[in-house]
Amino acid sequence: MTSKLDQLKAVTVVVADTGDIETVRRLKPQDCTTNPTLLLKAVQSGAYAAIVDEALSWGRKLDGARDEVISRVSDRLAVSFGTELAKAVPGRVSTEVDADLSFDTEATVAKARAFISDYAERGIGRDRILIKIAATWEGIRAAEILQREGIDTNLTLLFSLAQAAACADAGVFLISPFVGRILDWHAKNGGGPYTGETDPGVVSVRAIYAYYKRHGIKTVVMGASFRNSAEIEALAGCDRLTISPALIDELAAAEGTLPRALSPDAIADAPDRLHLNEAAFRFAMNEDAMATEKLSEGIRAFVKDLRSLRAMIGEQLS
Structure with missing residues (x-):
C-alpha cells in the first residue's frame, strides 16, 4: 500500500523543516527551510566542521x-x-534574516539583499532562495520592497488572519502559518482535548487557505510547526507543508488512506477581503492575545539562539 507520505506528496509540496544537510539528502524533499534554532543545532552537531571552519x-x-x-x-x-x-x-531554500531585525524594515531589506548577493557569488540564483522574515508590520513592509525587486520572501511566525491579509496585500511569495504553536497556546490556556479536525492551529490554517483561495490570492500557504501527524493529515492539500524529519519518517512508515482535506475547488466560508493599514493591523494583533504572544515569544526564541550562535562564533574566532 502507498504510504501516507506518498499520498500527501500527491496533493501537497512537502518541505523539510531542518538545516541538517544529510537529513535533507536522505529525505529528498522538494524544498527545505531553516531558522536560527535549526542552524544552531546543525553547527553544534559537529557534523559540518568543514563548513564552520571555512567561515x-x-x-x-x-x-x-x-x-x-x-x-x-x-x-x-x-x-x-x-x-x-x-x-x-x-x-x-529559505534563509532567515536575523530575528533581532524583526522591527527594522531598512535593515531587513539590506540583509536580504546581502544574502541574495552572497548566493549569487556561489552560483545560486534568487529563484532558488526565499528570504525568511518575521511577520511583523515592519517585516511585511520589508517583504513588500523585496518582492518589487524580484526577491521572493517567506513570512514566518504567522499566527493570524490579520498577518495573512497584510502579507497578501504586500505581494508576499509565501507565508508560514504556525500550527503547533497555536495549539500550544490554547492547550496552555485550558483548551482541549483536540483532534486533528478541531486543533486550533489546523482551524487557523484552513481559514487562511480559504481566504486566499476565495479572493484569488497567489501567495503560497505553507503550514509549519507541527506537533503530531494528525495535524498534517488534517491539512493534506495545503499548498505546502514544512515538516520535521521525525514526522516525515512517521508518515513514510504509516499505511492507510490519507484523504485530501483542503482544495481550492472546495472552499469553506471566508471573510471579505481585508485591507489593513498600520493602525488597523496593530489593533487586530492587539485584539488577538494568542497571535501577539506567540509572535513575540517566537522572535525572542530565535534571537536567543542567534545570540548563542554568535557566542560560539566569537569563542572560536578568538
Missing part, C-alpha cells in the same frame, strides 16, 4: 569591529548551509 577562517581575515565580524561570519554560515541545501533539493 571562521574567512572571518579571521576581516577588519572591523568584533560584533560586525561575528555577524558577517554568522551570515556566511547561513549562506554556506543554504548553498549545500540548494544542491540537495530541486526547489527553494
